[in-house]
Amino acid sequence: MQVIKKIEELRQVIGSAKREGLVVGLVPTMGALHDGHIALINQSRGNGDFTVVSIFVNPTQFGPSEDFDRYPRQLESDLEKCRAAGVDVVFAPDVSEMYPEGFGTYVDVQGITEIFEGAFRQGHFRGVATVVIKLFAAVEPRRAYFGMKDYQQLKVIEKMVRDLNVRVDIVPVPTVREPDGLAMSSRNVYLSEEERRAAASLYRALITAKKAVDEEGIADAETIRRMVESVLLAEPLVQIDYAAVVDKETLQIVESVKNGAVVLLAVRIGSTRLIDNMLIGVSDK
Numbered sequence: 001m002q003v004i005k006k007i008e009e010l011r012q013v014i015g016s017a018k019r020e021g022l023v024v025g026l027v028p029t030m031g032a033l034h035d036g037h038i039a040l041i042n043q044s045r046g047n048g049d050f051t052v053v054s055i056f057v058n059p060t061q062f063g064p065s066e067d068f069d070r071y072p073r074q075l076e077s078d079l080e081k082c083r084a085a086g087v088d089v090v091f092a093p094d095v096s097e098m099y100p101e102g103f104g105t106y107v108d109v110q111g112i113t114e115i116f117e118g119a120f121r122q123g124h125f126r127g128v129a130t131v132v133i134k135l136f137a138a139v140e141p142r143r144a145y146f147g148m149k150d151y152q153q154l155k156v157i158e159k160m161v162r163d164l165n166v167r168v169d170i171v172p173v174p175t176v177r178e179p180d181g182l183a184m185s186s187r188n189v190y191l192s193e194e195e196r197r198a199a200a201s202l203y204r205a206l207i208t209a210k211k212a213v214d215e216e217g218i219a220d221a222e223t224i225r226r227m228v229e230s231v232l233l234a235e236p237l238v239q240i241d242y243a244a245v246v247d248k249e250t251l252q253i254v255e256s257v258k259n260g261a262v263v264l265l266a267v268r269i270g271s272t273r274l275i276d277n278m279l280i281g282v283s284d285k
């Protein structure tokens with residue numbers, strides 16, 4: 001496994017892999033790798049890709065009062081995990097490599113970035129879209145793998161790729177969960193023991209929605225949203241930012257889940273913000 005910090009060197013290594021006829025798969029990450037990231041890597045490897053993992057805590061996607069400084073950074077153990085998972089190249093640039101002096105071009109995906117996470121985290125998706133397009137330009141992958149845990153991010157990237165005619169297949173990978181259902185996230189390490197217990201309520205809320213549709217045949221989205229909200233409200237440590245039942249593609253609020261929908265959740269537990277989601281009324285999750 002090669003560990004590369006410079007775009008120029010990365011291009012050379014990827015160029016020779018492509019000349020050998022290999023298909024390049026990119027797994028973009030911010031490090032602090034967990035089993036959710038390993039699932040992305042496994043999917044890429046399972047497709048036979050020459051697998052490139054980027055590890056870069058991207059400053060432009062954090063707001064001024066967010067956790068950029070305390071975001072977990074553990075490059076050595078991340079490299080070990082990548083090696084064990086059979087990654088071909090880790091690209092771990094410094095901030096100055098991605099955003100050199102004088103940098104001033106950003107990607108602004110409209111509409112879908114203004115709601116939910118976009119409304120709570122001003123400028124977040126602009127930072128995400130910008131770094132992802134830069135990673136695509138550096139790696140030129142055939143496929144790129146994104147976790148469904150960050151559902152809105154996945155939809156933003158899909159839209160960006162469509163709108164800008166970027167020749168990359170975006171591969172969504174299902175969320176990996178802890179035994180009690182908590183979605184794996186690098187931010188889970190911030191939770192105290194008590195907060196960690198409270199965090200399991202997100203999954204309980206999502207499963208309540210899924211069962212309401214699958215087992216009770218409820219199709220009214222507002223009824224489902226209220227059920228979700230009441231599971232969350234029963235947990236005193238949880239403060240809801242949003243709980244919504246939305247269209248799978250546009251993320252607009254729906255009235256009925258008959259044709260499938262997604263429940264989007266964002267909560268704060270202490271100083272930690274957690275998001276999760278679940279597709280309902282469809283058979284693939």
Ligand code: PAF
Nearest residue numbers: 028029030058128131150
């Ligand atoms: O999902 C993440 O970890 C980040 O938002 C990403 C896609 C790596 C961009 O920094």
